[in-house]
Amino acid sequence: MATYLFPAGKHARSSSSAPHKPFAIPRHLFNIVRGANDAIDALQLFLKLLRENDFDINSPGYMAFDAHVGDTACQLRACMLLEIFNRYRQHVSSTTEVCFIEQTIKHLKKVVDNAQSFCKEVCDIGMSKNGPAALGISKQGMSINEILRKIGWTEPRKSGRTQEVSNPAVIVSVASSVTSPPISQASASRISVGSTNTSASGAASISQIDPFDLEEEQTRVPSIVYAQATSDYWEPWDWHQVVHFLVYSYVLSKYKNFTIRAHVYGANISPQSAFDCSNQLLDGNFPHPCQPPTKKPIELEFATLQSYLSDCSCAWLSSTARVFSPDRQLMTRYVEPRMLI
Helix, strand or coil, X not given: CHHHHCCCHHHXXXXXCCCECHHHHHHHHHHHHHXXXXXXXXXXXXXXXXXXXXXXXXXXXXHHHCCCCCCCCHHHHHHHHHXXXXXXXXXXCXXXXXXXXXXXXXXXXXXXXXHHHHHHHHHHHHHCCCCHHHHCCXXXXXXXXXXXXXXXXXXXXXXXXXXXXXXXXXXXXXXXXXXXXXXXXXXXXXXXXXXXXXXXXXXXCCCCCCHHHHHHXXXXXXXXXXXXXXXXXXXXXXXXXXXXXXXXXXXXXXXEEEEEECCEEEEEECHHXXXXXXXXXXCCCCCCCCCCCCCXXXXXXXXXXXXXXXXXXXXXXXXXXXXXXXXXXXXXXXXCHHHHC
16 A cells, blocks of 8 residues: 555554564555555656656546545645646756655565565465464564565655755745744745746755765665655655655546536545456465455555545645735634634
């Protein structure tokens, strides 16, 4: 699942540290393989759209990120996607984030191969006289975090250096989304939504590398997502949040079905479609005693993705309102009705 690889933080529906029995591991790998493939497709399409000059009629284009969230705010996410593309197109040839995304794609492909191999090993162990210990699996089993480490995807971790911001405009943008003081007109003009006038030298990245680490960072291949992106603020300079937004949106668009009810067009999200896709990538007919996969984890995944994107859309709306109304105080915290009595 996408949420295994790119955690949704406070929106998560299940613990990633709780142990799962040895023969329940294949059904988690069943979902991880699909999640990784979806992430690869999403990020590859993003880079393709970022670099292409002519429209490819065979490509799903931007519609591939038209997520079905269920909050009637798809027009907001279209603006969010436009803001991301505007920001990245200014620095497509040199931005550090593009390099990280390219390396993340390469790493995800290795994770898919490792997950498929590990799944076969666990299934083979179940049919032999050897126990799970032969694969280094304890009797208690493995947590999702341990499974990810086993297949080469390290747990996301916070890193102070990759989150530094050297551009004052970016600092204002982040702060304006999570605190109440208004920003100045001068600051607002520097971060106007969709602006394409910022020079490459003037717009720094939120994942800016320290000068003394630049040489090392250029040669080191990033193999993990360095921070758990939050939906509490909207910041297109934060490549972690951009990756989450792209992957989540892609998944909720890929498994979206259009319907007609009472002569009204609508859409719904189909866990069955995702389940069928998983079966194509990794046959879920596991031998006894391995537990067969079910659609329940996929349903929880989709609910998590929808919750995250809806929350993030509200953060974008708040951030945009502050840009265009910098002198107004906006409510940034939810207050329960009982507190107003």
